[in-house]
Amino acid sequence: MLIYIVRRLAAMIPILLIVAVVIFLFLHMIPGDPARIVAGPEASAQDVENTRIVLGLDRPIYEQFWEFLSGALQGDLGYSFRTREPVMDMISDRIMPTLELSFVSMVWAIGAGMLFGVFAATKRGKWQDQLTMFGATTGISMPSFWLGLMLIELFAVQLGWLPTGGNQSAEHYILPAITLGSQVAAIIARFTRSSLLETLGEDYVRTARAKGAREMRVVWLHALRNALLPVVTMTGMQFGFLLGGSVVVESVFSWPGMGNMLITSVSMRDYPVIQAEMLLFAIQFMLINLLVDVLYAVINPQIRLDS
Known part of the structure:
Protein backbone atom coordinates (compact mmCIF):
# COMPACT_ATOMS: atom_id res chain seq x y z
CA MET A 1 0.00 0.00 0.00
CA LEU A 2 2.89 2.36 0.76
CA ILE A 3 4.23 1.97 -2.78
CA TYR A 4 0.79 2.74 -4.15
CA ILE A 5 0.50 5.92 -2.07
CA VAL A 6 3.96 7.11 -3.18
CA ARG A 7 3.08 6.50 -6.83
CA ARG A 8 -0.18 8.40 -6.49
CA LEU A 9 1.58 11.33 -4.83
CA ALA A 10 4.17 11.40 -7.62
CA ALA A 11 1.41 11.33 -10.24
CA MET A 12 -0.07 14.49 -8.70
CA ILE A 13 2.95 16.58 -9.75
CA PRO A 14 2.23 16.77 -13.52
CA ILE A 15 -1.49 17.18 -12.81
CA LEU A 16 -0.82 20.14 -10.52
CA LEU A 17 1.44 21.66 -13.17
CA ILE A 18 -1.37 21.47 -15.74
CA VAL A 19 -3.83 22.90 -13.22
CA ALA A 20 -1.45 25.78 -12.47
CA VAL A 21 -1.11 26.61 -16.17
CA VAL A 22 -4.87 26.53 -16.74
CA ILE A 23 -5.60 28.68 -13.70
CA PHE A 24 -2.94 31.23 -14.65
CA LEU A 25 -4.07 31.57 -18.26
CA PHE A 26 -7.75 31.67 -17.32
CA LEU A 27 -7.19 34.50 -14.83
CA HIS A 28 -5.38 36.60 -17.40
CA MET A 29 -8.29 36.20 -19.82
CA ILE A 30 -10.84 37.60 -17.32
CA PRO A 31 -11.90 41.14 -18.28
CA GLY A 32 -10.69 43.83 -15.92
CA ASP A 33 -7.37 45.46 -15.16
CA PRO A 34 -6.01 44.67 -11.67
CA ALA A 35 -3.78 47.75 -11.84
CA ARG A 36 -6.79 50.00 -12.44
CA ILE A 37 -8.71 48.41 -9.55
CA VAL A 38 -5.78 48.70 -7.14
CA ALA A 39 -4.95 52.26 -8.19
CA GLY A 40 -8.55 53.36 -7.78
CA PRO A 41 -11.18 54.78 -10.14
CA GLU A 42 -9.84 58.34 -9.82
CA ALA A 43 -6.23 57.43 -10.64
CA SER A 44 -4.59 58.90 -13.71
CA ALA A 45 -3.22 56.83 -16.58
CA GLN A 46 0.31 57.36 -15.27
CA ASP A 47 -0.67 56.18 -11.77
CA VAL A 48 -2.23 53.07 -13.25
CA GLU A 49 0.90 52.37 -15.26
CA ASN A 50 3.09 52.83 -12.19
CA THR A 51 0.84 50.44 -10.26
CA ARG A 52 1.12 47.90 -13.08
CA ILE A 53 4.90 48.08 -12.83
CA VAL A 54 4.82 47.67 -9.04
CA LEU A 55 2.57 44.61 -9.36
CA GLY A 56 4.78 43.10 -12.06
CA LEU A 57 1.99 43.06 -14.64
CA ASP A 58 4.10 44.92 -17.20
CA ARG A 59 6.33 41.89 -17.75
CA PRO A 60 5.68 39.16 -20.37
CA ILE A 61 3.12 36.60 -19.27
CA TYR A 62 5.61 33.73 -19.33
CA GLU A 63 7.84 35.61 -16.86
CA GLN A 64 4.87 36.18 -14.58
CA PHE A 65 3.97 32.49 -14.71
CA TRP A 66 7.52 31.37 -13.99
CA GLU A 67 7.69 33.69 -10.99
CA PHE A 68 4.41 32.24 -9.69
CA LEU A 69 5.46 28.62 -10.30
CA SER A 70 9.00 28.93 -8.92
CA GLY A 71 7.71 30.72 -5.86
CA ALA A 72 4.99 28.09 -5.28
CA LEU A 73 7.60 25.31 -5.42
CA GLN A 74 9.49 27.10 -2.65
CA GLY A 75 6.36 27.73 -0.57
CA ASP A 76 6.17 31.39 -1.56
CA LEU A 77 2.76 32.23 -3.04
CA GLY A 78 3.51 35.90 -3.54
CA TYR A 79 1.78 38.97 -2.18
CA SER A 80 -1.82 40.09 -2.48
CA PHE A 81 -2.41 42.88 -4.99
CA ARG A 82 -5.10 44.32 -2.74
CA THR A 83 -3.55 44.21 0.75
CA ARG A 84 0.15 43.54 -0.06
CA GLU A 85 0.12 40.82 2.59
CA PRO A 86 1.86 37.47 1.96
CA VAL A 87 -0.70 35.15 0.40
CA MET A 88 0.51 32.29 2.58
CA ASP A 89 -0.33 34.28 5.71
CA MET A 90 -3.77 35.16 4.37
CA ILE A 91 -4.53 31.52 3.61
CA SER A 92 -3.23 30.31 6.98
CA ASP A 93 -5.64 32.74 8.68
Missing part, protein backbone atom coordinates in the same frame (compact mmCIF):
# COMPACT_ATOMS: atom_id res chain seq x y z
CA ARG A 94 -8.61 31.58 6.61
CA ILE A 95 -8.10 27.87 6.01
CA MET A 96 -9.11 26.61 9.46
CA PRO A 97 -12.60 28.22 9.47
CA THR A 98 -13.26 26.67 6.05
CA LEU A 99 -12.02 23.22 7.10
CA GLU A 100 -14.00 23.39 10.36
CA LEU A 101 -17.21 24.31 8.55
CA SER A 102 -16.64 21.61 5.91
CA PHE A 103 -15.94 19.00 8.58
CA VAL A 104 -19.05 19.84 10.61
CA SER A 105 -21.15 19.87 7.44
CA MET A 106 -19.76 16.52 6.32
CA VAL A 107 -20.27 14.85 9.70
CA TRP A 108 -23.96 15.66 9.89
CA ALA A 109 -24.44 14.97 6.17
CA ILE A 110 -22.92 11.48 6.46
CA GLY A 111 -24.90 10.65 9.58
CA ALA A 112 -28.24 11.94 8.29
CA GLY A 113 -27.70 10.67 4.75
CA MET A 114 -26.85 7.12 5.79
CA LEU A 115 -29.63 7.01 8.36
CA PHE A 116 -32.29 8.10 5.89
CA GLY A 117 -30.82 5.89 3.17
CA VAL A 118 -30.99 2.79 5.37
CA PHE A 119 -34.48 3.72 6.51
CA ALA A 120 -35.68 4.12 2.92
CA ALA A 121 -34.11 0.80 1.86
CA THR A 122 -35.79 -1.11 4.69
CA LYS A 123 -39.16 0.47 3.71
CA ARG A 124 -38.76 -0.14 -0.01
CA GLY A 125 -41.87 0.71 -2.00
CA LYS A 126 -43.76 2.05 1.00
CA TRP A 127 -44.81 5.64 1.61
CA GLN A 128 -41.88 6.14 4.00
CA ASP A 129 -39.47 5.24 1.18
CA GLN A 130 -41.21 7.55 -1.29
CA LEU A 131 -41.31 10.42 1.18
CA THR A 132 -37.63 10.04 2.05
CA MET A 133 -36.54 9.93 -1.59
CA PHE A 134 -38.75 12.92 -2.38
CA GLY A 135 -36.96 14.83 0.36
CA ALA A 136 -33.58 13.69 -1.00
CA THR A 137 -34.47 14.81 -4.53
CA THR A 138 -35.60 18.16 -3.16
CA GLY A 139 -32.35 18.54 -1.23
CA ILE A 140 -30.26 17.84 -4.33
CA SER A 141 -32.24 20.29 -6.46
CA MET A 142 -32.26 23.15 -3.96
CA PRO A 143 -29.60 25.85 -4.58
CA SER A 144 -27.44 26.30 -1.52
CA PHE A 145 -27.51 30.10 -1.62
CA TRP A 146 -31.34 30.09 -1.69
CA LEU A 147 -31.52 27.60 1.17
CA GLY A 148 -29.09 29.69 3.20
CA LEU A 149 -31.12 32.85 2.69
CA MET A 150 -34.34 31.05 3.64
CA LEU A 151 -32.76 29.65 6.81
CA ILE A 152 -31.49 33.10 7.77
CA GLU A 153 -34.93 34.61 7.18
CA LEU A 154 -36.69 31.96 9.27
CA PHE A 155 -34.33 31.16 12.14
CA ALA A 156 -32.39 34.43 12.43
CA VAL A 157 -34.74 37.20 11.31
CA GLN A 158 -38.23 35.87 12.12
CA LEU A 159 -37.54 33.63 15.12
CA GLY A 160 -34.30 35.17 16.34
CA TRP A 161 -32.94 31.81 17.44
CA LEU A 162 -29.63 31.78 15.59
CA PRO A 163 -27.06 34.35 14.39
CA THR A 164 -26.90 35.37 10.75
CA GLY A 165 -23.13 35.19 10.29
CA GLY A 166 -19.67 34.87 11.77
CA ASN A 167 -18.05 31.95 13.60
CA GLN A 168 -17.75 33.16 17.19
CA SER A 169 -19.61 30.25 18.81
CA ALA A 170 -21.09 26.82 18.15
CA GLU A 171 -24.45 28.43 17.29
CA HIS A 172 -22.83 30.19 14.36
CA TYR A 173 -22.04 26.82 12.76
CA ILE A 174 -25.62 25.53 12.66
CA LEU A 175 -27.14 27.40 9.72
CA PRO A 176 -24.10 27.39 7.40
CA ALA A 177 -23.39 23.71 8.16
CA ILE A 178 -26.99 22.74 7.36
CA THR A 179 -26.86 24.79 4.17
CA LEU A 180 -23.52 23.41 3.03
CA GLY A 181 -24.26 19.78 3.87
CA SER A 182 -27.87 19.51 2.69
CA GLN A 183 -27.08 18.48 -0.88
CA VAL A 184 -24.39 16.05 0.28
CA ALA A 185 -26.79 14.44 2.78
CA ALA A 186 -29.40 14.01 0.04
CA ILE A 187 -26.89 12.40 -2.34
CA ILE A 188 -25.58 10.07 0.37
CA ALA A 189 -29.15 9.03 1.22
CA ARG A 190 -29.88 8.08 -2.39
CA PHE A 191 -26.58 6.21 -2.83
CA THR A 192 -26.97 4.38 0.48
CA ARG A 193 -30.49 3.27 -0.38
CA SER A 194 -29.50 2.06 -3.86
CA SER A 195 -26.39 0.23 -2.68
CA LEU A 196 -28.12 -1.33 0.32
CA LEU A 197 -31.03 -2.61 -1.80
CA GLU A 198 -28.56 -4.49 -3.99
CA THR A 199 -26.78 -5.95 -0.97
CA LEU A 200 -30.00 -7.05 0.73
CA GLY A 201 -30.68 -9.32 -2.22
CA GLU A 202 -27.42 -11.27 -1.82
CA ASP A 203 -27.35 -14.94 -0.77
CA TYR A 204 -25.46 -14.35 2.50
CA VAL A 205 -28.16 -11.92 3.62
CA ARG A 206 -30.87 -14.48 2.95
CA THR A 207 -28.79 -17.05 4.81
CA ALA A 208 -28.48 -14.77 7.84
CA ARG A 209 -32.23 -14.26 7.86
CA ALA A 210 -32.84 -18.00 7.51
CA LYS A 211 -30.68 -18.59 10.60
CA GLY A 212 -33.02 -16.38 12.61
CA ALA A 213 -30.90 -13.24 12.85
CA ARG A 214 -32.85 -10.13 13.72
CA GLU A 215 -33.59 -7.79 10.82
CA MET A 216 -31.72 -4.85 12.35
CA ARG A 217 -28.63 -7.03 12.82
CA VAL A 218 -28.86 -8.28 9.25
CA VAL A 219 -29.15 -4.76 7.85
CA TRP A 220 -26.60 -2.92 9.99
CA LEU A 221 -24.01 -5.68 10.56
CA HIS A 222 -24.11 -7.85 7.45
CA ALA A 223 -25.55 -5.85 4.57
CA LEU A 224 -24.46 -2.29 5.30
CA ARG A 225 -20.73 -3.02 5.50
CA ASN A 226 -20.60 -4.30 1.92
CA ALA A 227 -22.98 -1.59 0.78
CA LEU A 228 -20.57 1.08 2.06
CA LEU A 229 -17.96 0.64 -0.69
CA PRO A 230 -19.64 2.75 -3.41
CA VAL A 231 -20.96 5.12 -0.73
CA VAL A 232 -17.44 5.78 0.58
CA THR A 233 -16.21 6.62 -2.93
CA MET A 234 -19.06 9.01 -3.56
CA THR A 235 -18.72 10.57 -0.11
CA GLY A 236 -15.05 11.30 -0.66
CA MET A 237 -15.79 13.01 -3.95
CA GLN A 238 -18.57 15.02 -2.32
CA PHE A 239 -16.18 16.24 0.38
CA GLY A 240 -13.96 17.64 -2.36
CA PHE A 241 -16.94 19.40 -3.91
CA LEU A 242 -17.98 20.54 -0.45
CA LEU A 243 -14.80 22.60 -0.15
CA GLY A 244 -15.59 24.26 -3.44
CA GLY A 245 -19.23 24.77 -2.52
CA SER A 246 -18.19 26.60 0.62
CA VAL A 247 -17.44 29.63 -1.58
CA VAL A 248 -21.12 30.48 -1.99
CA VAL A 249 -22.19 29.50 1.53
CA GLU A 250 -19.42 31.50 3.19
CA SER A 251 -20.50 34.57 1.24
CA VAL A 252 -24.12 34.16 2.34
CA PHE A 253 -23.20 33.79 6.01
CA SER A 254 -20.20 36.17 6.05
CA TRP A 255 -18.03 33.24 7.12
CA PRO A 256 -14.36 34.27 7.55
CA GLY A 257 -12.99 31.43 5.43
CA MET A 258 -11.23 30.84 2.16
CA GLY A 259 -14.42 30.85 0.12
CA ASN A 260 -15.36 34.35 1.23
CA MET A 261 -11.81 35.52 0.57
CA LEU A 262 -11.93 33.98 -2.91
CA ILE A 263 -15.09 35.91 -3.82
CA THR A 264 -13.47 39.16 -2.70
CA SER A 265 -10.27 38.34 -4.57
CA VAL A 266 -12.13 37.60 -7.81
CA SER A 267 -14.02 40.89 -7.65
CA MET A 268 -10.72 42.73 -7.05
CA ARG A 269 -8.78 40.68 -9.66
CA ASP A 270 -6.30 39.71 -6.96
CA TYR A 271 -4.40 37.17 -9.08
CA PRO A 272 -1.93 35.82 -6.46
CA VAL A 273 -4.69 35.00 -3.97
CA ILE A 274 -6.95 33.40 -6.59
CA GLN A 275 -4.12 31.30 -8.02
CA ALA A 276 -3.05 30.09 -4.60
CA GLU A 277 -6.57 29.19 -3.47
CA MET A 278 -7.49 27.36 -6.66
CA LEU A 279 -4.23 25.40 -6.55
CA LEU A 280 -4.87 24.52 -2.92
CA PHE A 281 -8.40 23.34 -3.72
CA ALA A 282 -6.95 21.07 -6.42
CA ILE A 283 -4.42 19.60 -3.99
CA GLN A 284 -7.12 18.99 -1.39
CA PHE A 285 -9.36 17.28 -3.94
CA MET A 286 -6.60 14.92 -5.09
CA LEU A 287 -5.56 14.07 -1.53
CA ILE A 288 -9.17 13.31 -0.65
CA ASN A 289 -9.44 10.94 -3.62
CA LEU A 290 -6.28 9.18 -2.46
CA LEU A 291 -7.69 8.88 1.06
CA VAL A 292 -10.90 7.38 -0.35
CA ASP A 293 -8.93 4.70 -2.21
CA VAL A 294 -7.07 3.82 0.98
CA LEU A 295 -10.33 3.62 2.95
CA TYR A 296 -11.67 1.33 0.24
CA ALA A 297 -8.95 -1.17 1.07
CA VAL A 298 -9.52 -0.75 4.81
CA ILE A 299 -13.23 -1.50 4.51
CA ASN A 300 -12.67 -4.43 2.17
CA PRO A 301 -9.28 -6.13 2.79
CA GLN A 302 -9.72 -8.15 -0.43
CA ILE A 303 -8.98 -5.01 -2.43
CA ARG A 304 -5.25 -4.60 -3.12
CA LEU A 305 -3.60 -1.25 -3.77
CA ASP A 306 -0.23 -2.52 -4.91
CA SER A 307 -0.65 -1.43 -8.51
